[in-house]
Amino acid sequence: MADDKNIGTKIKSIRESKQITVEELAERSQLSTEQINNIENDMNVPSLAPLIKIARALGVRLGTFLDDDENLGPAVSRKNEAVETIHTSNAEEKTVKHNNFFTLAPQKSGRSMEPFFIEINAIDDGTLEMSAHEGEEFIYVLEGTLKVIYGKETYILNEGDSIYYDSIVSHLVCAADEKGAKIIATVYAPA
Known part of the structure; x- marks a missing residue:
């Protein structure tokens, strides 16, 4: 980067x-x-x-x-051209890189949604914090097993499973085991 x-x-x-x-x-x-x-x-x-x-x-x-382009037309992301754009963490230790984000439409300006390919690293979920923000999120599990804590409920998602939720409810997305996970996520945050 x-x-x-x-x-x-x-x-x-x-x-x-x-x-x-x-x-x-x-x-x-x-x-x-x-x-x-x-x-x-x-x-x-x-x-x-x-x-x-x-x-x-x-x-x-x-x-x-995440981007600088002004492309108003469609945005095509090729498998071998994905560029890591952001690292995030929900861990108490804020220097931990818990998630590696690859934006899937950096060249599309004026977009309302943020599509990502995300590598979720295995981490002790006891060190992770819930988050909440306006908007909605959609997650599709490509590989591995994902744990999604949403309010007081916990969902275990396997390859091919998906979840769509309101982000205003406290939530946490993490790998369910030591193998980590790979997901496609789309985040909508109203302006």
């Missing part, structure tokens, strides 16, 4: 271009100034929830942090 593609760098650039202080962004996104500083300086690996809150607070799509 090139330096100019770092999410923290992009967030800082957008924030500064809109003349918003770290403190104002923290207030608008309901995150701490420390979280904002750590994300902007690439000191921690954020989960998807704070990124969505930051995007909303800045008035941009989540995809703005």
Whole structure:
């Protein structure tokens, strides 16, 4: 991932271009100034929830942090051309790279959904935290076994299974065993 593609760098650039202080962004996104500083300086690996809150607070799509293209037509992603764009973590230790995201439509501007191929690394789910944010998510399991905790329910999904849920409910997506998992996920976050 090139330096100019770092999410923290992009967030800082957008924030500064809109003349918003770290403190104002923290207030608008309901995150701490420390979280904002750590994300902007690439000191921690954020989960998807704070990124969505930051995007909303800045008035941009989540995809703005992932791409630069202005293609209004269809976006085709080839198997061998996938580029890793983001690492996230739901772990208490925010330097853990729990998920590796590969965006599937970086060249499509103005999109309302964010489609990803995600490699979910095996990690002790006792160290993971639930998250919640506006929007919806759809997940299809390509490989491995996935554990999805949604509110008070736990779902075990195997290859070929899928789940669609409202992201406002506290949820956690992780590998169900030490083998990890590979999924296709589409995230919709209203602007």
